[in-house]
Amino acid sequence: MMRNIPLPYANAIRRICLNGVPVFAIDKVSVRENSSVMADEALAHRLGLIPLKTDLTEFKELKSVDTDHDTSKVMLILDLEESDATRTVLSGELTSEDRFVKPVSADIPIVVLAPGQKVWIDAYARLGRGTEHAKWNSANIAVLTETDEDEERILTVESTGALPPEQIVLSAVEELSNRISGFKELVSQVA
């Protein structure tokens, strides 16, 4: 609940909750083997959409895509052997090299493999923002509703599971203040 916060500020926080807080998502994928019915790019797309638990203290956002930091990306491996029965590959079968950054749920279906089909993929997750792609949206839902009282609003945030909702809101406020101070600096340079 927000009291005495002007609507533009409140809405800015809501918008940043959606797209301004960095979270982990699979971004680059090396398909070593894929004999499933799903095309490589479709499989990569599905992997990208799996929400990953994010730790913002240990990892830093990539400043430019070209630079390679160990502190900014995490490798996940999906290596599945052929099986005798048709089966659904779940997100729990992704093995992460980091103990914290891993799928939010182990039960997200990725692809159905028929007997004799095989998938072997190296996936690299990095921190990103929702402005770039929806897979980096920190919150699925961020709603600002009005109450009967004057200047009182309720901000409801539903997380993807990557970050707890409280942290999304806190990071969003921080992000907003960073942006404003960045703007302040910019104006002072011009003036």
Added chain:
Amino acid sequence: MRTTSVRKLLPEAWGFLCPVHTPDGTPCGLLNHLAAACRVVTSTPPTVHLPKLLVSLGMTPLGAPTVAVGDTGSSSVSVLLDGRVVGEVSQAQAAEIAIKLRTLKALGKEKVPSTLEIGLVPVLTGGQYPGLFLMSGPARMVRPVLNLSTNTTEMIGSFEQVYMDIAVVPEEAIKDATTHMELDEKAMLSAIAQLTPYSDFNQSPRNMYQCQMGKQTMGTPAHSLPYRMDHKLYKLQTPQVPMVRPYAHDHLKIDNYPHGTNAVICVISYTGYDMEDAMILNKASYERGFAHASVYKTELIDLQSISKDRGGANLQFGVLPGDNTAKTGLEGNGFPPIGAYLQEGDAFYSYVDLDAGVSKVSYYKSIEPAYLEQIKLLGDESGEGRLQRVFLKLRVNRNPIIGDKFASRHGQKGICSQKWPVENMPFTESGMVPDIIFNPHGYPSRMTIGMMIETMAGKSAALHGLCHDATPFTFSEDNSAVDYFGRLLKKAGYNYYGNERMYSGVTGREFEADIFFGVVYYQRLRHMVSDKFQVRTTGPIDIVTHQPVKGRKRAGGIRFGEMERDSLLAHGSSFLLQDRLLNCSDRSLSRLCKKCGSLLSPMLVRGPSTGTTESSSRWRCQVCSDGGQIEIITVPYVFRYLVAELAAMNIRVELSTC
């Protein structure tokens, strides 16, 4: 053909041809589609026993002695079987025989063919020639109706239908007159027309448009994709089964071939980007896979035809040991690996000329990148021939972009005009954000109430976890669809009419009006900008006229025609006129003899060969004795061509210089 009478749906066509499934415009009513239940007779059932049966029913066989009976009032009529006169019968008896025969046919007794047409033409002034016409042969259309006397399904033909009394619903049956009833109210519709949900709520032309558009959807064309090599095939990568579906959808098992997505739509005029049949797509929905699709293209590579062009060379797919495969990315067999991403200019395939001992690489030519999906090796009938032909199947990504066409199932098409980020989309109190923003101005003039009902039905289906029946003619005035779905919405805690309080995503402010919000099954249509855009700055020109060529494939221009010219003239914008029609077209410099006004006479004449200097040669008019007066002028190149053509016809063109 300007006449309208041939286009009408006449009584004999009712139930056989679909009244909805016909194009609008020139071919309207001429290009028809069969009703879903209509069948065409293809077999010839045995009929030798029928004359005997008819005699037993009371027919006088042909050639039998005429027995004088008391009643002379009614004259007799002929009985014809497949165009052959088999006997005579009195008028009263004819009706009786027809009824008896029809009962036998409906019950399948006495080996009366089930597709036999029993056309009883009564004596009417101005009517058809009376008689009892029986038809059993093939190439007739038949359709099932319910025979009320036997309570069985009977196949009836278009000739007999006109003389039968068929009710559509039990309420309209007339006592002692109605003999048959339609199986279903929707039986008149074609298979495609039956797939339109709530079509009885829509304005009829909208249902016709949907019949056209239903055939243009990207969907699931086949399940045997690895075994098919179609030239071009459109496939939706993330299809869904509709939550709101008419009977035919289940009956025809369309769930096996889904052709759309249950989209959350919001009926609001939001930013102006949804004007005039445009619609705004939610960028996050798109990024999560909304309406993602591919085009599968197959190319046939035939070494034999290449060999013919190269004088019968001995060719074989592959590369030579010295070839730089690291650079081309080709494998030893001469093809890229399966799954390779091909861009314009990448190596596509390679073959070796065995006689010359050289290899040649062919390159991928399309500007649209593609993935190599499959390579199929083609042999000959014996299976022993050399490998000379292959199919290369390519997968082109066609995820929605601005300019792609979408449509609901109610003839409501729209073009994606913008992909709006989620944070800018309007949101409801519960946090729902639409996939598609639909402009409310699309409703009043088109009157697609069916789409509104579908919006409510889709919403309640999603809320209650149901699939709703959308078969036409199931709701009525007493049992209205709005009330049914309104109650369901209310039960789920939503507004009865499907409206919701919403907030602007840009400002966070609440909208003054409540917004109609729900779920509609949207189809992606195969008309995409990627196939249609045409753009040119400079490019190829015609060799004869030096004007830009036409045609999208040849990187040509779009014609700036007479009407466009008139428009510029009317505006007095002569600079632009000259720019379009001369400077950007076939502007050229030409020499003209000012004295005689000829474009053709100036010639370069070499002076006496005194030296190697250029100055010794000069331009002279070949006509004027004094060498004329040569000037350089700007003319359209076609004009020079015209002058040359006219000269060939012995017509001189003189330019007056003033």
